[in-house]
Each structure stands twice: as C-alpha cells, then as structure tokens.
Amino acid sequence: MVTSPAAALPSSLLCPSTKPRTPPLLSSRSRPSHSRLHLRIRSPKPRNSEAVPRSSSMEAVQSQTRDGQGWAEEAKADAAMTLLFVEMGVGYDQHGQDITAAAVRACKDAISSNSIPAFRRGAIPGVNSDQMKLQIKLGVPRSTQHLLDAERVKAVFPYGKIISFEVVDGGMICSSGVCLEAMGDKNDDCYIVNAAVYVGY
Numbered sequence: 001m002v003t004s005p006a007a008a009l010p011s012s013l014l015c016p017s018t019k020p021r022t023p024p025l026l027s028s029r030s031r032p033s034h035s036r037l038h039l040r041i042r043s044p045k046p047r048n049s050e051a052v053p054r055s056s057s058m059e060a061v062q063s064q065t066r067d068g069q070g071w072a073e074e075a076k077a078d079a080a081m082t083l084l085f086v087e088m089g090v091g092y093d094q095h096g097q098d099i100t101a102a103a104v105r106a107c108k109d110a111i112s113s114n115s116i117p118a119f120r121r122g123a124i125p126g127v128n129s130d131q132m133k134l135q136i137k138l139g140v141p142r143s144t145q146h147l148l149d150a151e152r153v154k155a156v157f158p159y160g161k162i163i164s165f166e167v168v169d170g171g172m173i174c175s176s177g178v179c180l181e182a183m184g185d186k187n188d189d190c191y192i193v194n195a196a197v198y199v200g201y
Helices: 057-065 068-080 099-111 142-147 150-154
Strands: 083-093 133-140 161-169 172-175 189-200
Touching (some): 083 099, 099 133, 099 150, 099 189, 133 142, 133 150, 150 161
Parallel strands (some): 133 161
Antiparallel strands (some): 083 189, 133 189, 172 189
C-alpha cells in the first residue's frame, strides 16, 4: 500500500490556519484578580492654577450674576462670612401652581429639623444670633422664576441677616395626576423647588 507524502505528515501541519487556537492557561500567579484592580480617577488640572479662585463654588456662581455696586457690597459680605454648615430642603406645591409656596416650603424643610444653640449659648466667642448670616440658594424651574416672591421666601427665616439670595435653574414641574379646581388648580402641574441655606457669621 502506497501512502502519499501528505498522509505521512501530522494533520497540524497540513492546514495550520484551521487549527483551533487555545489561549495559554494562566497560572494562579499570572491570572488577573479583580480584587486587586484599582481605578484612579483624577479631575483635570487647571491650566493656570493661579487663576483658580479660592472662594467657594457658590461665591463663584454669585460673582457671575451680580453687577455694579450691589455686587461689590455682597462680595464683601460673602468674603467676611465664616461658613458653619449648610441646610438643604425640598418644597412642593401640588395644587394651585404657586412657585413661591413651593419655595417657602423648601426653605422651611431646610431649617425646620435643625437647632443652632451655638449662637445663643456663647459657644462662639463674641458671636450671637445678631451676627448670624445666611446665604439662600434656590433651584426653581426657569419658566416660573419670574413669579417667585423673594420677600415671602425671606420672611421664612426668623434669625440671621440674609446677605445673598440666589435663584438658579432647578427644581421640577411634574404632573400631580389630578386637577382640582376647588383647590385653585389651573392644571395638574406640581411645582418642586430645592433650597440650600448656608449659615455662618
């Protein structure tokens, strides 16, 4: 029986392209471990570090919204304020479509679960409730901002001098699911406002 030269060769040499490629086995030492995987996320560095202001981000935003003499006066007040803590709240107006009512509730929500005995018990030398300063920042839907009564909102705070009052795009308008004319509804819109109250002296 005559065999062809090709038959005498191993099948692996006849058609190497069809040979299944199996990745080499990894030893326990070389196998990557997910538990050892560490990700480091770095924020981009500013091109000019000297150009970055040292003030808080809130002050940076406020500096873009002020102008003229009012900006200069409030900037001085902000720079002189020592921030102690920040209170945050959310307010809703489900019926009546009153954005001021939602803002008032947001501010009450921010301050109603806090007590500040330090201003009354002398915990901070030379500081009492007369020296308390407040910065108010509200997130309000843009389409309703012109309807906001700032004075009604400011009246929520029993103590402290309000040195800045800022309104930015935020909050939400969503459906309450029902329109009740008896409660003053013009539609089923529910207004939501977010509030941040910065307290210091």
